[in-house]
Amino acid sequence: MNVDLILKKVMKKIEEDYSIPIEVSARHVHLSKDHIEKLFGKEYSLTIKKNLSQPGQYQYQERVNLIGPKGVITGVTILGPARDKTQVEVSRTDAIKLGIKPPVRESGDLKDSETIVISNEREVVKATESVIIAKRHIHMEPKDAEYFGVRDKQSVGVKLLSNRPVILQDVTVRVDESYKLNMHIDHDEANCAGCEEGVVGLLIV
Known part of the structure; x- marks a missing residue:
């Protein structure tokens, strides 16, 4: 099998398994x-x-x-x-x-x-x-934090998989039982990355 094709499939699987919904606030x-x-x-x-x-x-x-x-x-x-x-x-x-x-x-x-x-x-x-x-941040339930291998108040990076992909650093993880998984960014950050509805981010610890 073509090595490039294998790599693409692996990367797609990683993106699907470790992606975070992006919400523009x-x-x-x-x-x-x-x-x-x-x-x-x-x-x-x-x-x-x-x-x-x-x-x-x-x-x-x-x-x-x-x-x-x-x-x-x-x-x-x-x-x-x-x-x-x-x-x-x-x-x-x-x-x-x-x-x-x-x-x-x-x-x-x-x-x-x-x-x-x-x-x-x-x-x-x-x-x-x-x-x-x-401050840009990610909402997570405790089970999400365990899955991603992060903790409350931890600072992480997130690659926005958008039309103009960028990596946002210093993203705060916020963990609570009442939260639903998503990342909040403002309109300036979204416009910079060319974000559209349905864009996700890839966590970089």
Whole structure:
């Protein structure tokens, strides 16, 4: 048998067995209960539009606007459930448009992050230390981590098998029983690699 053909089959098998679904995460807001009340009114209940890939998380029908020193981004998605503190996740391109310099952080790490103004047709609130550029990461169940031979908080590389393949370094592995296997990147990273729907990544430990 042709050696090149054997090699191609082996590589295809590796990609199938060790690939990770890639999900592009657009700009969005996780509102605190206090900010939901201030923006939409006391006792207001946001309307769930659809469930997200991660169990127990969903997108609301309502939208908000982000107001920065140099620009405004309208119609920004709100994700649920509500959090103790508002968190806003944007790309580097979004940050430039808004005129802010948010740090690259893991979700929930908001100390000394950027401040933004959030509005809707009804009200305006100031979200202090709330804006980050989300650090690229992989969600895994414990069984996935065992299969891939990685651990929670480990930093790995991932090759995006896209139209313009790139290797992303410093990808954080996040392991929890509630997670479903996929990798989250933002639009800047996706555009750089020419990602389209259905793209997967190959873990490089």
